[in-house]
Amino acid sequence: MSPAASSTLRVCEFYSGIGGYHIALSQIPHLSFEVAAAFEISSNANCVYRANFPNTTVLETNLCGLTATRLDSIIRKSIGSDSQDEAVTSRDEVMFVMSPPCQPFTRQGIQKDDLDPRSESVLHLFETFSQLTSLPDYFILENVRGFETSNTRNRIMQFFTKHQYRVAEFLINSNQVGIPNSRLRYYLLARKKPFTKAVESALDSSQGFHKIPRLLTSIPGFEVELPTQPLSEYLEPGLTGYDLSDKFLSKWGWVLDLVTPSSTRSCCFTKGYSVKAEGSGSVLQQLSDPSESVGQLSLDGFSGNGGNNERSMCNSRLSKEEFLEHMKSLRLRFFSPREIARIHGIPDSYSFPEVLSEKQLYKLLGNGLNVSVVRLLIEKVLLE
16 A cells, blocks of 8 residues: 555654654655655754755754644645645645654653653644644654553554554564664554555464554564674774773773674664763674674673772772773774664765764764664555
8 A cells, every 4th residue: 555656655754863764765665755844853963864855844843832733734835735724635645754752761761651741742743633634644653662551652542543543563673674783662653544464464463562462573574584794794994983992991891792793783772872881882892803702791800889880809800900901902992873874774875964073973873763674664564
């Protein structure tokens, strides 16, 4: 049920970030689409978006102020209709895509859910959508694991039930589709007509997960995980300037997740990458000696000392100095923003303005989505 060949899919991109959904749509063969507007409050994200999609309207705004009248006007303008009173009747179909703030649902947070002020905008959006003259044909929403059991999700589902959408929910990790990186995310796909037989069958036979009876953990047609390429396929050759400092190694060395170019896995890269180590992403071990262990380095004698992260010695094999020298011998470095972008499915043709620092780019990429997974879900499930 993909859009007709003679029509153009009209897209509104909410919480657009650096444009992950836009990239994913552009990678779907033979799909004619236009992003009517991208909505994002971050000026840094909009800087990247505008640099790569200069012809797209980017609105730097708080979505809590968006009205149905304004959104109707944006859609009509994209389609080419000047009518202020009539519902949109064009053959072109409309898709809403979004990645709402994840902080209310993350494991590291306090999980205030719909009581968190950062959930206010997405709840406002769905109230606004109900007031549109014509409802969108398609929706896709991405968020972190944990969203699937939230009150926010339950309140959003009331909209889809009321307006008789068919909904498919997924928990998909990027390593399931051949990407050497773990990025487990929740996806909600909704459309007006039933999905394909394969998707409907998967929904009917799903045993459920996290108390959601029909939550799918694989993409129909991709139940068998794809072969994973090594990280070497994503690296910039001869890269310099990303070595870990002695200070960083001394503070975080014992919790680093180490991978090599031949590794076929890496930990999820978050917005805190390069600032902290624990839970923020893997670092690259450039020493190719296969006798060196790879994974989380844990020395029994090293433990946190209060809140200052100083190490104490308790029957350790290594002194602090020896530990630091050992870590330095592995030639550890951070992944560059471009390498993380590649892992996230962002092509090298995508530019990052020089006015943004690398720390800002790490934050933007950590807050982003995996383009490759989103493209598969849109192409093989939502529009199929």
